[in-house]
Amino acid sequence: MNWNEIYQTAIEWTEQAGEILRAATKEILQVEYKTSAADLVTNKDKQIEQFFMDRLSEKYPSHFLLGEEGLAKDKQFNPENEIVWIVDPIDGTTNFVHQKRNFAISVGIYEKGEPRVGIVYDPIAKEMFHAQIGTGAFLNNQLLPNLDEKSLEEANISINQLWLVPNDKVDHTIFTEVIQKARGTRYLGSAALEIAYVACGRLDTYIDFRLSPWDIAGGMVILQEVQGVMKNLENNSFSVFNPGITIFSNSNVLEEILLNSKKD
Ligand code: IPD
Ligand code: CA
Ligand code: CA
Ligand code: CA
Numbered sequence: 001m002n003w004n005e006i007y008q009t010a011i012e013w014t015e016q017a018g019e020i021l022r023a024a025t026k027e028i029l030q031v032e033y034k035t036s037a038a039d040l041v042t043n044k045d046k047q048i049e050q051f052f053m054d055r056l057s058e059k060y061p062s063h064f065l066l067g068e069e070g071l072a073k074d075k076q077f078n079p080e081n082e083i084v085w086i087v088d089p090i091d092g093t094t095n096f097v098h099q100k101r102n103f104a105i106s107v108g109i110y111e112k113g114e115p116r117v118g119i120v121y122d123p124i125a126k127e128m129f130h131a132q133i134g135t136g137a138f139l140n141n142q143l144l145p146n147l148d149e150k151s152l153e154e155a156n157i158s159i160n161q162l163w164l165v166p167n168d169k170v171d172h173t174i175f176t177e178v179i180q181k182a183r184g185t186r187y188l189g190s191a192a193l194e195i196a197y198v199a200c201g202r203l204d205t206y207i208d209f210r211l212s213p214w215d216i217a218g219g220m221v222i223l224q225e226v227q228g229v230m231k232n233l234e235n236n237s238f239s240v241f242n243p244g245i246t247i248f249s250n251s252n253v254l255e256e257i258l259l260n261s262k263k264d
Helices: 003-024 043-059 093-098 176-181 191-199 213-225 251-260
Strands: 031-033 040-042 064-067 083-091 104-111 114-122 127-132 137-139 156-159 184-186 205-208 229-231 246-249
Touching: 003 043, 003 083, 003 104, 003 114, 003 127, 040 043, 040 093, 043 064, 043 083, 064 213, 083 093, 083 191, 083 213, 104 191, 104 213, 114 191, 114 213, 127 213, 137 213, 156 176, 156 191, 176 251, 191 205, 191 213, 191 246, 205 251, 213 229, 213 246, 229 251, 246 251
Parallel strands: 064 083, 156 184, 156 205
Antiparallel strands: 031 040, 083 104, 104 114, 114 127, 127 137, 205 246, 229 246
C-alpha cells in the first residue's frame, strides 16, 4: 500500500472539494431539515460526499467510504477490517448556512481500525490541517510543534453551551468547576475544526458528548501527531467508531480537567 500516494491524493481531493464549497457560499443553497430545525443538510453536503465516493470508486475501488450523509450505506463492510475513508463533507453545516465560514471538510483514513491519514480543511480561511501517522502534523506547509505544557488557568476550553444547561444526555454540572477555572470558553460549531485548533494551540481543549466518527476521524490523527490526548471522562481512550463523551486536549490541561470534573 503506497500511503504517501494515498495521503497526497486525499489532500488534493479535499482541496478540490473545498473549491466547490468556496464557490457555493455565493450560490443559493437547498437547505433541508434532517431530524429537526437544528439539524440541517444542504445539497452541497450531498454533492461533496458524492464527489469523494466517485473518486474513491475510480481510484481505490477496494477502499470504503463512511460518510455522514450515508450515500454508501448499502455497501456492507466492517470498518475494523478494511481501509475506510471516514468523511464529513461539511462539518459545521449550520455555520455553512448561516455564516458562510467556520466549516470544514474532514477526512480520516483508517486501516483495520488504525489511524493512517487525517485532514481537516477550512476552505474559506484556506487552512489545510493534515497528518500522516508518524510523520508529524501540518497547517498548510508548516509543521505543527508538539503542544506546550499548560495549566487549566491558562487554557481556552471549547464546549457547547447546551451541555451546561439541563439536558437529557449528561449531568450539566460536571464541568462547572472546569469552566470557572479556565481562562476562557469558546464554541465554534465545527468539531473537526475545534480538534484541529487544539492541535495548533488556538484552543487547549474541546469537549463534546455526541460526536460521530466523521466529526473526529480527521482531527484525531492530526492531534495525535502533536502529542495531544483524547480521552473520555473515565480517562480511557475511545475508538473513532464509538466516541461517547470525548475530551480532545493538551495533556496537562486534561489532567486538571479530570481532577476538577464531577464524576458520579
Ligand atoms: C456537527 C458539528 C457540531 C457538533 C455536532 C456535529 P455537522 O456536525 O461538528 O459542532 O457539536 O455534534 O454533529 O452536522 O455540522 O456535520
Ligand atoms: Ca449534520
Ligand atoms: Ca459533523
Ligand atoms: Ca456534516
